[in-house]
């Protein structure tokens with residue numbers, strides 16, 4: 001079984017996670033840039049973070065046989081801090097990089113005017129750089145947030161077929177599906193979806209244009225949720241091909257819209273021999 | 283004294299997969315060639331020249347295996363000086379940084395780009411470490427930092443074949459021999475293998491191996 005986790009924050013995870021993910025079948029991940037838990041106060045902090053997503057993290061992932069790409073953006077939460085807003089002006093030079101396969105994650109947090117500006121500007125950046133966009137739906141006031149998100153998407157020059165709406169659930173899936181966007185579901189303990197509810201959604205809405213991710217990060221989360229959904233799908237009577245579509249072909253097709261996806265990471269020699277690269281820091 | 287470029291234009295063209303890539307390269311090189319004669323402009327903090335955007339996108343248009351060669355050629359065509367090289371390195375992905383490091387011996391005559399080498403040697407990314415021990419480093423890096431670079435290669439699994447002028451710089455270096463012997467002792471004490479390359483460079487120092 002091959003698995004592509006289209007939304008996971010590996011910067012917050014350990015090498016044990018990489019090893020377990022590889023063993024579970026994960027061969028590709030996309031890491032969206034997001035909030036680090038501690039608010040940043042200077043654009044330079046973002047640039048170091050972007051550099052890590054473009055350099056160190058793919059290097060680390062490759063040691064474990066996993067292809068790593070990223071999406072870059074000024075996230076909605078920090079878009080509200082005027083000190084961070086210069087990041088928007090610096091994004092073009094980052095969006096030219098090879099490993100960037102979308103603009104994201106963008107969207108709404110508290111639905112402020114500053115967030116309106118950031119979402120609209122970054123949808124334009126995506127269109128200008130030939131990239132799709134990963135747009136999350138807010139944690140609070142989700143349905144109203146989805147409506148507002150779709151309004152901004154329709155006003156932008158980015159077509160809906162190049163937009164992935166993420167963190168969807170039972171209350172937002174119908175409306176999101178009608179929009180023509182790609183549909184992302186985060187299987188994340190306590191606050192988002194779980195495996196069984198995910199299977200129910202797949203039974204109701206089919207497997208087309210649906211992506212499942214773990215959204216694992218620095219919170220209580222599980223980087224193996226993608227595999228658990230695959231197992232739950234098989235147990236519920238879905239076939240191997242359905243699993244492959246949801247957990248590999250759909251994310252590969254969506255991020256493939258960038259023309260920059262490279263999924264041919266060779267399995268490193270000595271993966272489990274504790275060689276010096278894997279030992280890491282001095 | 284600067285070194286010849288690792289790849290000539292004809293060699294790079296021969297590497298390219300198709301006419302589209304060759305056309306892209308011709309345009310990018312023409313673009314870069316305008317830089318040395320263009321009137322100086324105040325560097326904008328964020329905006330990049332088109333040739334610099336092409337520098338970033340080289341792998342996608344010419345094949346990722348050829349990216350090092352294409353990028354190095356672009357840097358030469360633009361006659362990039364230490365200031366431009368520093369900006370491209372700072373703004374670059376790991377692959378772009380590697381190309382800047384490759385181009386140093388050709389483009390920088392003197393030690394004023396050493397800060398880029400030192401930055402790469404501080405990283406733990408073996409692709410950068412390997413590119414940071416080339417001919418430019420062999421000429422300009424001071425003995426203490428150079429010894430640590432050799433040790434770092436052994437430590438992170440970078441082959442010592444990557445280290446330029448290894449034999450010349452190691453010859454008669456008693457301090458390097460001591461560091462290597464100590465490192466070998468530490469590995470042996472921990473029940474770990476001593477890398478083959480270690481014995482090779484120790485021999486090159488010409489110093490007596492002490493109970494390896």
Ligand SMILES: [Zn+2]
Pocket residue numbers: 007009032034105215
């Ligand atoms: Zn996220």
